[in-house]
Amino acid sequence: RIAYVNGRYLAHSAAAVHIEDRGYQFSDGVYEMCEIARGYIIDMKRHLDRLNRSLSELSIEWPVTRSALIVVMREVVRRNGVRNGLVYLQVTRGVAPRDHAFPKPGTRSSLVVTAKRIAPSATAKKAETGLKIITVPENRWDRVDIKSVSLLPNVLAKQQAREAGAQEAWFIDAEGTVKEGASSNAWIVTQDGALVTRPADHGILRGITRTTLFDVAAKLGMKIEERAFSVAEAKAAREVFISSATTIAIPVVDIDGETVANGHPGSITLSLREAFFDIAEKSPA
Ligand code: PMP
Structure with missing residues (x-):
């Protein structure tokens, strides 16, 4: 399996984020999970609209543009050969020295995208x-x-x-x-x-x-x-x-x-x- 982490496609087993990622320390992040059925991502637009709302409610920046995110989602689905299953994406407020308040402006949010096959029969x-x-x-x-x-x-x-x-x-x-x-x-x-x-x-x-x-x-x-x-x-x-x-x-x-x-x-x-x-x-x- 392949996972996307902050700009790179990595072996799923070796993919990791930094220990000072705010998702890890404060659960300071949001996610989306889309169904993949018969080779289609289902309701992608609505999921990305909701992601946008979650991010803006928490004042977390988009990690990449919406269109770049779509490219990454498709690529992760393709690289994992998923025709039926799900694609998961997670955005956190990024990596910064531990401090509850937001990190300094310009801190890049983290993006992780994974995909998984699920047999329709299950x-x-x-x-x-x-x-x-x-x-x-x-x-x-x-x-x-x-x-x-x-x-x-x-x-x-x-x-x-x-x-x-x-x-x-x-x-x-x-x-x-x-x-x-x-x-x-x-x-x-x-x-x-x-x-x-x-x-x-x-x-x-x-x-x-x-x-x-x-x-x-x-x-x-x-x-x-x-x-x-x-x-x-x-x-x-x-x-x-x-x-x-x-x-x-x-x-x-x-x-x-x-x-x-x-x-x-x-x-x-x-x-x-x-x-x-x-x-x-x-x-x-
Ligand atoms: N409520 C909660 C708490 C959930 O975690 C989910 C699944 N993400 C849902 C509702 C259903 O949402 P969706 O149809 O977008 O998967």
């Missing part, structure tokens, strides 16, 4: 089985709309899920409503077939897959209600699913040990999943 299998979810209290800061690499609460929640035999954890707010997963957005389908997902104006990450699923739902003539929903409502829903660039839409069949949606992946989730590729923006990789 994700398809998850979609056929469905996932188990646990719920955990929301304990993150209030700027989770920024796609930052500060992911410690998400790491702990995901580990807790794993130890419980589940695959994802949902953060629940003080009112008992579902915020989002440790690495996904949360959705339900009501008994009358409407899609429900939480508004993304604050308190959750505005998932790119979430945004594109709005387009897919509109094309399929499905109704969307953008509102908060409780764990109880999810447990009584017709279907439950999560969305992210790596999973698209995957059914949930169990919440905190209780079977939901009869324990079977729902047909509405699967139809969204099927229509996604055709409707999403596709850039040749």
Whole structure:
């Protein structure tokens, strides 16, 4: 495997950033993860727009221009022979002597890009089985709309899920409503077939897959209600699913040990999943 690090393509096993990189010391950085399907980078424009927003919210400079970044992403995908999988990119505030406040102007931000193959059959299998979810209290800061690499609460929640035999954890707010997963957005389908997902104006990450699923739902003539929903409502829903660039839409069949949606992946989730590729923006990789 090959990785891109600050201007160079290196063997993945030997690729490294400096020990005083602010991403390493302060998790002072942001990232993006794009799906690659059938040789296309999916929703690249929306991912780069969100990267731009994350960077500007944190006053981190672009490490290279947007068009140069696209060239690097394509090159990393090509060099790794990825037709299905993902491309990951991370930008940090750069390398500087350790000091919490921003480093001196002119410090170059760091850029790392990697790509990885994932067999489509592996994700398809998850979609056929469905996932188990646990719920955990929301304990993150209030700027989770920024796609930052500060992911410690998400790491702990995901580990807790794993130890419980589940695959994802949902953060629940003080009112008992579902915020989002440790690495996904949360959705339900009501008994009358409407899609429900939480508004993304604050308190959750505005998932790119979430945004594109709005387009897919509109094309399929499905109704969307953008509102908060409780764990109880999810447990009584017709279907439950999560969305992210790596999973698209995957059914949930169990919440905190209780079977939901009869324990079977729902047909509405699967139809969204099927229509996604055709409707999403596709850039040749
Ligand atoms: N919420 C969180 C906390 C995430 O980490 C992710 C995955 N990056 C998402 C939502 C889904 O976002 P996207 O559809 O852009 O992958």
